[in-house]
Amino acid sequence: MSAEPTRSDVRLLTQAFTPGEEVDRFTRAHPAAGGIVSFLGQVREGGGVEALELQHYEPLTLPAMEDLAAQVRGRWPLDGLLILHRSGEMAPADPIVLVAAAARHRRDAFAAADFAMDHLKSQSWFWKREKVDGTWRWIEPREEDFEDIARWDSAAAE
Amino acid sequence: MALNMVFLGKLEDVAGCGAREVELAGTLDEAIDSLGPELAKALREPRVKLAVNGILLQDRDAPVLRDGDVIAFLPPVSGG
Numbered sequence: 001m002s003a004e005p006t007r008s009d010v011r012l013l014t015q016a017f018t019p020g021e022e023v024d025r026f027t028r029a030h031p032a033a034g035g036i037v038s039f040l041g042q043v044r045e046g047g048g049v050e051a052l053e054l055q056h057y058e059p060l061t062l063p064a065m066e067d068l069a070a071q072v073r074g075r076w077p078l079d080g081l082l083i084l085h086r087s088g089e090m091a092p093a094d095p096i097v098l099v100a101a102a103a104r105h106r107r108d109a110f111a112a113a114d115f116a117m118d119h120l121k122s123q124s125w126f127w128k129r130e131k132v133d134g135t136w137r138w139i140e141p142r143e144e145d146f147e148d149i150a151r152w153d154s155a156a157a158e
Numbered sequence: 159m160a161l162n163m164v165f166l167g168k169l170e171d172v173a174g175c176g177a178r179e180v181e182l183a184g185t186l187d188e189a190i191d192s193l194g195p196e197l198a199k200a201l202r203e204p205r206v207k208l209a210v211n212g213i214l215l216q217d218r219d220a221p222v223l224r225d226g227d228v229i230a231f232l233p234p235v236s237g238g
Contacts, residue, residue, distance in 0.1 A: 055166060055167065055170075057164070057166055057209070057230060057232065058212075059209065059211075059212025059213075059230075060209060060212065060214065060230075060232075122235075123235070124235065125232070125235055126235055126236065127166055127167030127168070127233065127235060127236055128236040129167075129168075138167055138168040138171070138236070139236040140234070140236060141234045141235065141236050142236075
């Protein structure tokens with residue numbers, strides 16, 4: 001008996017979400033999966049950051065997230081995939097991104113979630129700024145994000 | 159006859175607004191120039207990508223511009 005893989009659940013959210021509820025619902029939807037791996041990214045507290053804002057571009061951002069989900073599904077056998085990403089203004093400790101992968105075997109679930117996160121961080125259409133001491137400042141891309149994503153290219157070349 | 163220019167990320171600060179309408183120009187270069195030298199320079203940075211009507215341009219090939227086109231200028235993304 002093999003359950004049909006479900007469509008990926010990919011959402012761009014402009015309001016706060018509750019990660020626990022989302023993971024619970026996702027887990028219940030995939031009873032045949034032996035393992036669920038989830039990753040939650042939240043707004044880092046400290047450094048005087050009062051708020052974080054993510055800007056997206058409607059025609060590109062969600063379609064690219066959906067393409068990423070399809071790419072992940074093509075690479076690992078998953079029962080289900082969840083990708084949620086916030087846009088708009090957030091406060092420290094607010095959830096920004098939630099990725100969950102459900103698979104028969106845990107290694108597929110770990111790898112799929114890891115791959116999805118690396119690509120979301122460096123290749124998705126979001127522009128980020130933070131507010132420190134009442135002043136907004138745009139965040140430049142981080143070199144580490146490009147290094148994180150490059151390791152998947154070398155993995156494919158091996 | 160107009161083009162809708164959209165400025166994402168820090169380009170919004172340079173432009174002083176998130177979007178602006180300009181008169182339909184013959185070429186993209188003319189349209190960019192009509193926005194003034196400071197903004198034009200920022201929009202021409204090599205890492206700034208372009209989307210016309212929601213479709214990403216490859217290698218800045220010269221698009222044929224039509225009335226009502228939406229041209230978005232996309233600086234390097236800073237990740238989620």
